[in-house]
Amino acid sequence: MAGSGLLWLALTSCILTLASTSQHSDRIPRAAISHVQELSCGDPDTPEADDCFDPCENYTELDEPSRGTNSKERIEACDDHLSGWYRFQSDGGITLLEECIPMFKCHTDAPLWLNGAHPKLGEGIVSRTVCAHWVENCCFWEYEAEVKACLDYSRYPDDPDLFYVYQLEPTTNCNLRYCTDRNSTAIMCRYPECRSVERCSYRNKEWSCRCRKKYNDSEIQSLQPILQCGASEITLTIDTCLLGGLEIEELIGSLTNGKAVDIEPGSDTYSRNVIIPFDSFDYPDTTKNDAVYKDTITFKSTETESILLQVNFDCTYPLDYEVSPPNVLKPLVSPWIISVSGEGKFNVVMGFYDEDFKKPIEDDVIELPVDSIVYVKAKLKEGDRGHFKTVLRNCYATADIYPVDYPLIKDRSAQKEKVLMEQPSAKRRRQI
Known part of the structure; x- marks a missing residue:
């Protein structure tokens, strides 16, 4: 009998090696990670002796989020039908909970929990007791279970997922149900x-x-939209979690006047950019010195048309700017340089032109006789050109040798006999 037992062990070892090689032959070679899978075989001298299989490769997946400990609804679910090897794979959790669970959780009356720690990788199949909590007794009913730690290479071959398979038996009473740990999903x-x-x-x-x-309050603060008041358009960057996690094609956004806004992908996977051009507004609110673009964007689901989010926003733009031409004048006799400096949010530019104000003079230094006529033009290069035109309110000539300003135009009035002002379009628009 001793010799027969040794022969059976040797034969089993040979079968296991061949089975393991066959099962993993189509996978990417893994030099850095190695693990000997333990197979479950039938008892010697029985018809099931040659039935060897790896529970890590032979299991039934249970995708039932209601098994999670966060499920509080009173539903009389029962596991009197389960029998075999199972892998939990759902939002409710991927492992059995290792602590006593309050009654009426996990969509059942008496939740089942694993009374013992999960095995480590390489420990093979271990036996554990599963307890059911009922009438203030954390182990009112007991069942036997087998557990094994496994590796799943399907998603990340170089960093496989750790998961567990459980050999579960049907419950003899109802309502009892195996309960999973909601927090165990984070590793996936x-x-x-x-x-x-x-x-x-x-x-x-x-x-x-x-x-x-x-x-919570701190998380809501981190989700605050980011507003950019640009020179040619207004951009609102919104986290997708404020929009229900929906994709761009599942969203519509509009202003209070009904005009739709464009929703584009943001700089990362969890943000969306909402583009609002100036012509989307009927007319901005204006004061003596500023133009204010103020409105509310309403976001809806294209499927249900229910309101997901409303965002109030406003952008203020000053109406007075100081700018300088990029080039300078250099008279042949008297070296004067005319310049105007300043800052602003709209992009206003100034330059020297021909007498038709069509062709700009782009030379860095312009040399011309002292008595020459100079044509200067200021224009709004980027900004709300649909609502505003540009005029010169004040214009000064400045010498680079003496810090003295020579006013040419002051409060929109010519200060020199040889200065002629030409107004912009005759259309009634507010002038900068």
Whole structure:
């Protein structure tokens, strides 16, 4: 009998080696990671002796989020039908909980929990007790279970996912149900890791970071939209979690006047840029010195047309600017340089032109006789040209030798006999 036992062990060892090689032959070679899988075989001298299989490769997936400890709804679910090896794969968790669970959690009356630690990788199949909590007794009913740690190479061959398979038996009483740890899902989202406003979620057989439904005050503050008051348009950057995590094609946005706004991808996967050109406004609010673009954007779902978010915004632009031409005048006799300096948000430019004000003179230094006629033009290069025109309110000539300003135009009035002002279009528009 001793010799027979040794022969059976040797034969089993040979079968296991061949089976393991066959199962992993189509995978990417892994030099840095090695793990000997333990197979479950039938008892010697029985018809099942040659039935060897790896539970890491032979299991039934349970995608049931209601098994999570966060499920509080009273539903009488029961596991009196389960029998075999299972892998938990859902938002509710991927492992059995290792602590006593309050009654009426996980969509059942008496939740089942694992009374013992999960095995480490390489420990093979271990036996554990599963307890059911009922009438203030954390182990009112007991069941036997087998557990094994496994590796899943399908997503990240160089950094495989750790998961567990469980051999579960049907419950003899109802309502009892195996309960999973909601927090165990975080390890499934590593590239990239989820942000604080997201959770690792299992949808359509894939793990990904999805927006949570509720946020605390600090998280809401981190989701504040970013407003950019640009020279040619207004841009609002919004986190997708404020928009229900919907894709661009699932969203519509509009101003209070009904005009739609463009929604574009942001600089990262979790942001959206809302582009608002100036002609989207009927007319900005104006004061003596400023123009204010103020409105509310309403975002809706294209499917349900329900309101997801409303954002109030306003951008203020000054109406007076000081600018300088990029080039200077250099008279042949008297070296005067005319310049005007300043700053602003609209892009206003100034330059020297021909007598028709069509062709700019782009030379860095312009040399011309002292008595020459000079044509100067200021224009709004970037800004709300639909509502505003540009005029010269004040214009000075400045010598680079003596810091003295020579007024040519003051308060829109010519200060010299040889200075002639030409107004912009005759259309009634507010003038800068």
